[in-house]
Amino acid sequence: MSRTLWFVVPVHGRIELAAICLRQLARTCDELAEHEIEASAVIVADRTNLRDLRRQAGNLIGIPATGRPGRFAAIERRNDFLSMRFNDGIQLACDPRFNSRPADFVVPCGSDDWIDYRILLELPQNRTVFGFKRMSFVREDGKQITRSFVNYRGGCGIRIYPRALVKALGYRPADEDRRRGCDTSILFNVTRAVPELQVEHRDLHDRQIVDWKTAGANVNSYRGVSIHTREVQDDPFAELAGVFPERSIAEMRAHYRR
């Protein structure tokens, strides 16, 4: 395979939801492999969360404390600063001092996100970051889904960075001490470090990225992201059929029914 890509996924709490999203991420990686993109992920969490995730998601999750590998890489880091955990993951993905096969591209994302692999088939070149403006949010009760347009320079928080761009910041592009706004911090710092950086948007459809909300657990609640909403529908699972695998949809439907 000619190109490699790693997702960077910090996890804290919401273990059952995170496990479903990581299983879906594994399916996304499988689809990318069919298209000559070798994809993996690194999970960044404290010891307790990694252990709990391993119980839920099994062999997907490595355990650093015992050296037991999983399908995805894992980093044990305290939960103090979200941005530090993004930096850890990006560094493990891309820094040849730690990874003998550093990823060509890195995609920071949330542990409550689904990504349609099709938006990752085109990858950025030179001084370019790909971002995405169209996405969907699912309400905390699982009974409503938006069609949203995040009209920021970088789009929503999920972006594709070539390794060379994060190398410019020692492979740790986010401010280390941020608890929120980490995606913005990464883009801001990369923009400062890389002259003539371009941000291009690669949108395919409204369901290309899905963010699953949980009551009381999100920095930005469903109501909080309503400024981006263009339309809402009442059955998220029916809306996502045909975009994401039936198995993932069934798992998530069961999660929201509990």
Place this chain on the structure above:
Amino acid sequence: MIATPAYGRYRVTSDRAFRDHDPGSEFVARLDTAHERRAVRRRAIELLERIDFGLESALYVMPKGWEDSAETLGRSDEDRRLSSLERRVEA
């Protein structure tokens, strides 16, 4: 590319929060040089030490089989260190 500031370990010395850090708390950051100088001068923070900070301070494990396949793919050390994409960006 523009050089990035060095890491520092800081303590908040004023009675007001600094970048969301509470008074008296310590934090690690890579502050812009001028920003750091101003904050230290007005006694908002104290620089405790310059540090190397990174993944060295965390435990990690790679994906199963990821590094084994480096040999299979036949990537040279040089390829691993500097992809053609990086060369183009650095040019």
